Amino acid sequence: MTRQTAIVIGSGIGGIACAMRLQSLGFDTRIVEQLDAPGGRAYVRRAEGFVFDMGPTVLTVPHFIEELFSLERDAAMLGLPDFPAAMLTQDRILSGNSGGPNTSRYLDIVPVLPFYRIYFDDGTFFDYDADPVNVRAQIAQLAPEDLEGYERFHEAARAIFQRGFLELGYTYFGSLGSMLGVVPDLLKLGAVQPLFSLISKYFKSDKMRQVFSFEPLLIGGNPLKVPAIYAMIHFVEKTWGVHFAMGGTGALVSAMLRKFEELGGTLQLNAKVERIEVEKRGRKRVATGVTLASREMIAADVVVSNGDYATTYLKLIDKAHRKINRDAVVKFRKQSMSLMVIYFGYQMRDGDPDLRHHNIILGPRYEELLTDIFERKILAEDFSQYLHIPTITDPSLAPPGHHAAYTLIPVPNTLGDVDWDVVGDRFADTVMQFLEDRGYIPNLAERLVYRSFVTPKYFEEVLGSYAGNGFGVEPRLTQTAFFRPHNRSEDITGLYLVGQGTQPGGGTPSVMMSAKMTAREIARDYAIDPKVVNGVPA
Known part of the structure; x- marks a missing residue:
């Protein structure tokens, strides 16, 4: 039986994660990367004995990484159960080793404490971590008037985290109906108002408002505009901590590629995609592969773009094939800073x-x-x-x-x-x-x-980001969930997107979630049961 093939454009963390999952699903998967080394935004710069991660440096939710290193070759396995109860603990933050048993075969991940030291312009600082005693002591010192407000914010953020992350984290909003069903809950939680507005209800001091609202900047969001559902970041970090891959994020990229190649996948560097090939079949338009700048044409049953959303549609696909993602629609979306x-x-x-x-x-x-x-x-x-x-x-x-x-x-x-x-x-x-x-x-x-x-x-x-955006489409209410670019192309059968520009959004854990979402949609489209495979819930 001929195996189905998949091409993943781009070797960012989201692209590699998706390629690993497709290879495990049974596809022959090739990653094509335009640069001379993998990583995309996580490219590594080496100079005069120094090693610099050029992009992401904050790792959270280490069991997302453990899922990837637990994949099996041709097992058609999309991963371990979502958010296993055993992972809802702070033990790993304090243990000195953040990696699960399969991750630890490939690299060392360690906790970082405090998560961040936040310096204010007057020279004072706040050590942001998961220790409730330490957090309250610092609030008492810097802004005692906000102690009671912190307790109320803590409970509001917990409720948003429970609904928005634990329950809806892997929900793919492919239709308006899928989103409308959760809107009443989000309204009740106050999760659709701007984050800074929510924070300002609980904190009086400018310092505490900054401490508890800055995090969306790390995923390209404006705290004044992102919906308050992003308050869940506080609890994501509080629950699973902030971590670092020894050797840098580039070491994580290398480890993921090693696992991908063990699963049977291949990586092709210096392979810039010039065009995504599309064929008209009746009323459908179907992705059939890619053509590289070298003029090499690579045929594939599935094409996944880990490239920038706007660049993918505006530069790689002829406008004749785009009825939904037309030029005006793509350019209308607000780009991150x-x-x-x-x-x-x-x-x-x-x-x-x-x-x-x-x-x-x-x-x-x-x-x-x-x-x-x-x-x-x-x-x-x-x-x-x-x-x-x-x-x-x-x-x-x-x-x-x-x-x-x-x-x-x-x-x-x-x-x-x-x-x-x-x-x-x-x-x-x-x-x-x-x-x-x-x-x-x-x-x-x-x-x-x-x-x-x-x-x-x-x-x-160099990275091909439309308007030089650092984090893809800006996360704001009108570009969240269903209103964010979709992981399955509405225009072209067999074309999918993955990474920070798609659902659920930016940040290392989110692009790993995006990879799982996209792989699940491909599994459904290609009649691979995404619920139970080899007896393992996915």
């Missing part, structure tokens, strides 16, 4: 400030800065940043006596008027000088041994 990311290596010194693995450094403005970035699309004089220093956890990522770091600054996407060729170097200098002048890394200029950076142009020109 972009990023400037500065990668740097510097010498350690005795007496350095007590920075953490993940540091959030907030500027003097919050709501106004968010509006500048997302709505006005202007590069303001002030900025906030996420300073990542993984060598605090894994010294092997830098030469002895050095730290490898990156600092990530949310900036407007390229639909604004910022000329990064003109302002890029100057802005990078300003950010680095800020870290030195404010005492985060004293005398940084004289200790610096390596620096490079990427701007929104990198996301647009």
